[in-house]
Every structure is written in structure tokens, then in C-alpha cells.
Ligand SMILES: Nc1ncnc2c1ncn2[C@@H]1O[C@H](COP(=O)(O)OP(=O)(O)OP(=O)(O)O)[C@@H](O)[C@H]1O
């Protein structure tokens with residue numbers, strides 16, 4: 001089953017085209033990452049899915065329910081942890097969760113049980129009688145996750161859930177969300193921490209200026225970047241050696257340290273070593289450095305005009 005389907009979504013705010021024909025399909029059970037620079041349109045897309053914004057043209061469905069025509073059916077399946085804090089500030093947080101559950105049709109005793117469980121899940125049950133404003137920044141993020149979970153959603157949408165969160169809490173939240181995904185919850189995550197997407201997501205979509213640039217697995221994307229072979233030679237050559245080999249690019253030399261750009265470190269290393277050996281350079285150490293998803297991402301979303309056409313095209 002398809003969890004999210006977006007079809008040629010356009011969203012205009014005055015002169016700004018926040019979404020410029022976005023089409024996307026996310027399968028049930030997937031852990032899906034949405035990456036893109038500030039202003040790419042990620043939150044706008046999420047706002048349309050949860051009914052906080054209306055698309056100018058195009059349509060979107062959540063588990064087969066049109067997000068406008070079948071708003072309530074679609075919305076009841078979604079738990080959202082938004083990028084911006086939007087919480088009732090005057091109620092104890094357990095009440096905020098109970099109201100939320102009630103709004104989605106869960107009766108009061110069950111709502112109380114779920115609120116307590118959600119607060120325990122994110123580790124702030126001892127703060128249940130506190131107001132949102134009095135939580136620390138990290139606790140606020142935890143609370144937003146608890147609020148997303150209180151309706152036991154089939155689709156969890158996390159819009160930068162770990163912004164400003166310390167390393168330890170970030171790992172904890174990752175584990176928690178990973179567990180939910182393992183248990184069958186579909187997850188849509190936006191993040192500026194590329195490592196987060198790399199660790200968690202089965203598939204990532206890269207967006208820029210309201211459009212989808214690419215959809216692929218993190219591994220596949222990494223494979224498109226340039227790798228580097230870092231070779232240590234026994235003696236410093238006078239000039240960088242030259243290679244006339246498929247998939248092998250430029251070589252730069254710093255004393256005995258030779259750095260060679262290749263399309264794929266694993267399959268090109270042997271030929272590079274052989275060539276060096278034949279030309280009388282003794283190799284004493286070799287390191288393979290793989291392209292990071294971050295490098296590939298930056299290359300794809302560069303807005304300057306010399307960005308390589310093949311990835312942005
Ligand atoms: N309510 C609004 N009114 C006017 N313009 C808006 C509104 N919401 C978003 N925009 C504009 O739409 C564009 C996309 O914004 P959006 O918040 O979707 O980006 P984003 O990808 O979530 O960015 P970030 O990574 O900074 O969160 C931006 O140019 C933004 O200024």
C-alpha cells in the first residue's frame with residue numbers, strides 16, 4: 001500500500017513558489033527522508049499533508065485518502081512532530097496530550113492511558129504536570145514526539161525532530177523512531193543532519209526550490225560521488241605520477257602522500273597500485289575514502305550555475 005502519494009503539487013505564496021510540481025510516492029513501512037536546503041519546500045509539503053496548508057494545484061493522498069476531500073480520515077492516520085513549536089502553553093503537558101487524543105476520537109480513559117504511555121516512551125513522564133514553556137529545549141522536542149505518538153499513528157512525520165538536540169538525545173530519539181519503524185510505522189523525516197538520514201532512511205528524496213531532484217537509497221547516492229585513494233609512498237617522487245586508467249581522475253602529491261580521485265575506490269584501487277608498482281613507486285599504505293552523502297547532497301543542491309548539469313538536470 002502507498003502511504004503517501006503526491007501528484008504534481010504546486011503551492012504559491014504570492015510570488016513565491018514553495019512547491020513547484022512535486023510528485024512523490026512513499027510506500028507503507030518505509031523510512032523515508034526528505035533532504036533539501038532551507039526554503040526547499042519540505043515543511044510546505046508536510047503542511048499540505050496534514051491540512052495546515054492547501055495546495056494551489058495538484059493533489060496528495062495519505063493511505064489512499066485525499067488530504068483535502070477526506071481530510072479527517074487522512075489526518076487521523078498521521079502523527080506530526082512539527083518543526084515549529086505550536087503547543088498550548090497553559091495546560092500541563094499530559095492534558096495537552098489527552099486533548100489531542102480526544103480530538104482524534106479517543107475516549108477519555110484511553111486518552112489518559114495513552115498520554116501517560118507516550119510521555120514514558122519519550123522519557124519525560126516525571127514532567128507530566130509541567131507546562132510546555134517550562135520544559136528544556138530537548139524536552140520540548142521529546143514532548144512533540146510524544147504528541148505525535150499519542151494517537152498511535154500509522155504515519156509518523158518528523159520535521160527536523162532533532163534540531164538543537166544534543167548528541168546523546170539525538171541517538172536516543174533515533175533508536176526510538178527506528179523501533180517504531182521496525183514495528184511497521186511509516187516514517188517521513190526531514191533533517192539537516194545528513195548523518196541522520198544516512199543512518200535511518202531506506203530512501204531519501206532530495207528537494208530544492210520546490211522540486212524533487214532525486215530519489216534513491218543513501219548508499220546509491222553515495223555511490224555517485226567521487227571516492228579518493230590515499231596512497232603513502234616509500235619515497236617522495238618529484239612529480240605526481242600519471243594514470244591513464246578508466247575511472248581514475250586527477251592525482252595530487254604532498255611529499256610521500258598521494259591522493260587519487262576515482263569513481264569507485266573498491267574497484268579501482270588494484271589498478272592504481274599496479275601502475276605505481278610498475279613505474280617504480282613503492283606503496284607502503286593505502287586508505288580508501290568513500291564519498292559522503294553530504295558531499296553528494298551539496299553537489300546536487302548547489303544553486304550556482306556551474307553545478308554539474310547531469311545531477312541537477
Ligand atoms: N506561510 C507562508 N507564507 C509565505 N511564504 C511561505 C510560507 N510558508 C513558507 N513560505 C515560503 O515557502 C518557501 C518554502 O518554505 P518551507 O518552509 O517549505 O521550506 P523548508 O524546506 O521547510 O526549509 P527549512 O529547511 O528552512 O525548514 C520559502 O521560500 C518560504 O519563505
Ligand SMILES: [Mg+2]
Pocket residue numbers: 042043044083159
Ligand atoms: Mg522546514
